[in-house]
Amino acid sequence: MKELQMHIKSKEKSYPIFINNDELSNLKSKIIDACNNKNYIVVFSQKVYKLYSKVLDFPKNKIFVLKDGEKEKNYKNYIKILNFALSQKLKREDSIIAIGGGVVGDITGFVASTYMRGINFIQVPTTLLAMTDSSVGGKVAINSNFGKNLIGAFYQPKAVFINTNFLKTLDSKQYKSGLGEILKYGFIEKSCNSDSEENLLNFLYENHEKILKKEDYIMQNLISSCVKLKIAVVQQDEKESGLRKILNYGHTYGHAVEKLTKFNKYTHGECVVEGIKFAVKLATNLNLIAKDYQFLCNDLIEKYDYKDLKKFPPEKYIPVMTTDKKATNNFIKFILPTKYGTVEEYDFTTEELSEIVKS
Numbered sequence: 001m002k003e004l005q006m007h008i009k010s011k012e013k014s015y016p017i018f019i020n021n022d023e024l025s026n027l028k029s030k031i032i033d034a035c036n037n038k039n040y041i042v043v044f045s046q047k048v049y050k051l052y053s054k055v056l057d058f059p060k061n062k063i064f065v066l067k068d069g070e071k072e073k074n075y076k077n078y079i080k081i082l083n084f085a086l087s088q089k090l091k092r093e094d095s096i097i098a099i100g101g102g103v104v105g106d107i108t109g110f111v112a113s114t115y116m117r118g119i120n121f122i123q124v125p126t127t128l129l130a131m132t133d134s135s136v137g138g139k140v141a142i143n144s145n146f147g148k149n150l151i152g153a154f155y156q157p158k159a160v161f162i163n164t165n166f167l168k169t170l171d172s173k174q175y176k177s178g179l180g181e182i183l184k185y186g187f188i189e190k191s192c193n194s195d196s197e198e199n200l201l202n203f204l205y206e207n208h209e210k211i212l213k214k215e216d217y218i219m220q221n222l223i224s225s226c227v228k229l230k231i232a233v234v235q236q237d238e239k240e241s242g243l244r245k246i247l248n249y250g251h252t253y254g255h256a257v258e259k260l261t262k263f264n265k266y267t268h269g270e271c272v273v274e275g276i277k278f279a280v281k282l283a284t285n286l287n288l289i290a291k292d293y294q295f296l297c298n299d300l301i302e303k304y305d306y307k308d309l310k311k312f313p314p315e316k317y318i319p320v321m322t323t324d325k326k327a328t329n330n331f332i333k334f335i336l337p338t339k340y341g342t343v344e345e346y347d348f349t350t351e352e353l354s355e356i357v358k359s
């Protein structure tokens with residue numbers, strides 16, 4: 001059982017992140033304690049509801065079930081959940097609980113951030129990606145026709161309950177998606193300025209077989225290492241004005257692939273890994289990293305058995321990159337590796353990028 005603390009200095013606010021494999025039948029009482037035994041509603045992912053509603057045993061009248069899939073993170077469902085909270089007469093001191101993956105966490109968190117100008121929000125991530133990335137750090141959002149996560153807030157939860165028992169039923173596609181974000185943490189570890197440097201890259205290298213087999217003890221340690229890094233980054237830069245951008249390692253090209261394949265061909269994590277490979281290649285072309293580090297990066301990715309995704313020519317992906325919400329004044333922003341476990345931000349014009357990818 002591990003308990004980590006996120007402390008947001010500017011708000012004098014802290015919250016616990018519990019990581020364990022306790023009996024799921026005990027989880028409800030712990031969550032209700034975190035709600036100070038006040039009123040609450042629970043938003044469940046449909047898949048998770050089907051598998052775990054019995055063991056978690058929340059009263060039916062307090063449950064809202066959200067269908068699965070990124071397209072459900074929309075304005076209509078946002079209003080439906082808000083109306084459900086209103087119909088349950090939730091007050092400011094009450095809580096909204098999200099149980100599911102990133103989609104449920106993001107939309108429910110956005111409801112919590114706007115319901116009566118902010119109500120307690122509790123995250124219970126059930127996918128590997130949500131456990132290691134989206135449930136921690138306060139990014140909440142919904143999608144619009146203009147793009148993903150364009151309507152949202154920074155709204156920190158009151159508590160996060162990570163229980164690795166949920167991983168047992170996570171399908172391998174979603175599991176591998178989470179591993180993509182985990183590899184990212186290994187490649188950025190030294191730039192996170194975390195007190196607890198653990199050599200995550202080495203851990204990922206040495207334990208790849210156990211990790212691919214979801215060995216519970218290893219997974220708890222791995223999730224804890226990633227969450228520690230996320231805490232370190234978010235504590236230094238909650239609103240992504242500087243350091244937090246390193247969490248977007250692999251995302252510039254990764255997002256372009258997601259957009260070009262209409263978000264339905266590959267998982268987010270697969271695209272992040274493809275984006276990491278792209279960033280490693282870019283850094284090599286720019287002589288930012290040594291050859292042996294390039295080999296190490298690609299070798300580690302291969303150990304996790306990621307297949308190459310569909311290739312796109314620069315004239316397809318560069319225009320998509322310029323419309324990304326992270327691009328500014330015609331500069332495309334990349335987080336690139338510079339040495340072992342270390343990354344830095346670089347900006348390129350479209351012309352510069354076209355030249356570099358040719359070399």
Ligand code: GLY
Pocket residue numbers: 133134136137139244247248
């Ligand atoms: N998922 C990236 C971040 O939380 O900043």
